[in-house]
Amino acid sequence: MRVGEYCNREVIVAERTTGVIEAARLMRRYHVGNLVIVEREHDIARPVGIVTDRDLVVEVLAQDAPPAQLALDDVMSAHLATASEDDDVLETLRRMRSLGVRRMPVVDGRGALAGILAVDDLLELMAGSLHEIVGLIARELRTEEQRRP
Known part of the structure; x- marks a missing residue:
């Protein structure tokens, strides 16, 4: 599973x-909790930072700035920290955990912003996968009961 398959492109x-x-x-306006800060270089928008709603609260409001x-x-x-579109999702999740970040911008081969990978998106993916596994087990049990009453 590659990061490019699961990152949010918007x-x-x-x-x-x-x-x-x-x-x-x-x-x-966009109902998001973060903005990726970019520097534009010709037709490439390179990510250089990230600001979260929490940053605004902790660094601005709480400091009376x-x-x-x-x-x-x-x-x-x-x-x-960024991830490449070709990076492995689970390895990227491990990296996010070690860095203590919930969101990681994703870049393409040129270093241009391609998307963002958020823990929330991964939780949704994993929840869906777990649902499929539970469904498979339940189906297997029903099939077994029908075949061998």
Whole structure:
């Protein structure tokens, strides 16, 4: 299972210079909990940071920082970890756990933003897989009972 098969391709992006108030408005408008910060280079949008709704609360509101004077560059993560579209999903999940991150931008072979992998998406995938396994076991039991009464 490759990351590119399971990542969300609809990513809301912003630039380093975007103000934190505008960032909060973007999150609200698109009903997302994060923005991927990109730098544009020709036709490539390279991810350079990420800001979450929690970052805005912990770094701005809880610190009594003046939101109108802050840009995303002031609050975004300093060291961004990314995954490649070709990376293994489970290995990427292990990496996310070791880094303590719930979301990881996904890049293509050129380093351009291709999507984002979120723990929430993986939980949905795994829940669906577990449902299929439970259904298989139940079906096997019914088949056994019919074949060997």
